[in-house]
Amino acid sequence: MAAVNLLQNMQLNITIFHPAIFVLLGIPGLEAYHTWLSVPLSLMYVTAVFGNSILIAVIITERNLHEPMYFFLSMLAITDILLSTTTVPKALAIFWLQAHSIAFDACVTQVFFVHTMFVGESAILLAMAFDRFVAICAPLRYTTVLTRRTVGRIALAIVIRSVCIIFPVIFLLKRLPFCRTNIVPHSYCEHIGVARLACADITVNIWYGFSVPIVMVIIDVVLIAVSYSLILQAVFRLPSQDARHKALSTCGSHLCVILMFYVPSFFTLLTHRFGRNIPRHVHILLANLYVVVPPMLNPIVYGVKTKQIREGIAHWLLDIKTQCCSPVLD
Numbered sequence: 001m002a003a004v005n006l007l008q009n010m011q012l013n014i015t016i017f018h019p020a021i022f023v024l025l026g027i028p029g030l031e032a033y034h035t036w037l038s039v040p041l042s043l044m045y046v047t048a049v050f051g052n053s054i055l056i057a058v059i060i061t062e063r064n065l066h067e068p069m070y071f072f073l074s075m076l077a078i079t080d081i082l083l084s085t086t087t088v089p090k091a092l093a094i095f096w097l098q099a100h101s102i103a104f105d106a107c108v109t110q111v112f113f114v115h116t117m118f119v120g121e122s123a124i125l126l127a128m129a130f131d132r133f134v135a136i137c138a139p140l141r142y143t144t145v146l147t148r149r150t151v152g153r154i155a156l157a158i159v160i161r162s163v164c165i166i167f168p169v170i171f172l173l174k175r176l177p178f179c180r181t182n183i184v185p186h187s188y189c190e191h192i193g194v195a196r197l198a199c200a201d202i203t204v205n206i207w208y209g210f211s212v213p214i215v216m217v218i219i220d221v222v223l224i225a226v227s228y229s230l231i232l233q234a235v236f237r238l239p240s241q242d243a244r245h246k247a248l249s250t251c252g253s254h255l256c257v258i259l260m261f262y263v264p265s266f267f268t269l270l271t272h273r274f275g276r277n278i279p280r281h282v283h284i285l286l287a288n289l290y291v292v293v294p295p296m297l298n299p300i301v302y303g304v305k306t307k308q309i310r311e312g313i314a315h316w317l318l319d320i321k322t323q324c325c326s327p328v329l330d
Contacts, residue, residue: 019182021101022194026094027288028185029281037285038095044292045088051299052077054313062312068146069135070309072128073302075155076257079124080295083117086110087291091187107189108173112166114190114291118265119213120162125258126220127154129227132251137234165213172205186284188291221262228255253305260294260301 026034059065059074087110093099102110134145169191176198186193195205231251264286302309 019104019178021103021182022107022189022197023100023183024090024094024102024187024189025100025183025185026091026187027281027284029279030285034095038092041088041095041288041292042092044296045084045092048084048292048295048299049081051303052081052295054316055299055302055309058309058312058316061316065308065312068151069128069131071151071155072124072131075158076121076124076128076298079117079121080298082113083121084292084295086113086117087188087288091288094187102189107184107194108170110189111173111191111194112170114188115169115213116162116166119165119216120158121261122217122220123158123161125254125261126223127158128254129224129258130154132254133227133231136231136251161216165216168208169205172208176200176202176205185280187288190287217265224258249305253302256301256305257294257298260297264290264294 025031027037030037055077056074059070090099090102090110131146135142138145173191173194176195177200178197179199181197184193184197191209192206195202195209228251267286303313304310
């Protein structure tokens, strides 16, 4: 009996391993089109980073944009840059350089940042909805409710909540033994995709990975919906049509960003969970678009629909032009 147990342990030690690297395939089934897919992906990524960087710079340099709404918008821009930068450069390295390998720790780090940015962005959108609720439903109390200290505490709470929700995922992945393969059929690492390579029970990973972050995001969606229902009630009680139009225009850009974030994310989640007949390469292509399209469109939407940001960008560019073209005095 002891000999049998020893033999089983030896076999277990031989078959179970924690791989030093994983191999990312990119988009399985579309390998022949990787180069072509990399062109729009790289253009969208550059646009996202460039647009959000300009947005952050304008909000920092323009004093009239030093308000809670624009502070939360700068947080959203930072989150978008981190989300796309965590995933897109590695995908482009796969498409262009055939750099398929990724270290195990780097893969886990990528999982952490991808999911943390997702939960964090949802919380930021909730904070922005609360800002609009106070601005429209209680405008006389806006400066007393959303003080700098309160805004700082909200920002800190967003960061702490996002990290605390996703941090257990690191331990859930590191505890797993891998004995089948180290090939990940994706262009970046995500929690359940990596966990499915393990040769152990991943029930905890599945329940935690799907339930906890999604429940938090659903709570955010419900609170945003409640906020905007109260906002719309307050708007339609305004006496003049001009006042109603002005109030709605201040919320229009935020509503567009909310839809661009939640509609693709829930569509991707539902098709990944229940769309068994949808080809795998469609799921992965949607996942790649999700991490780059909303970050690319967010600064464009705010730049087009928000007058203060348009004026801030024009003033910022004028200052740069003036500094560059001014004569150098001896």
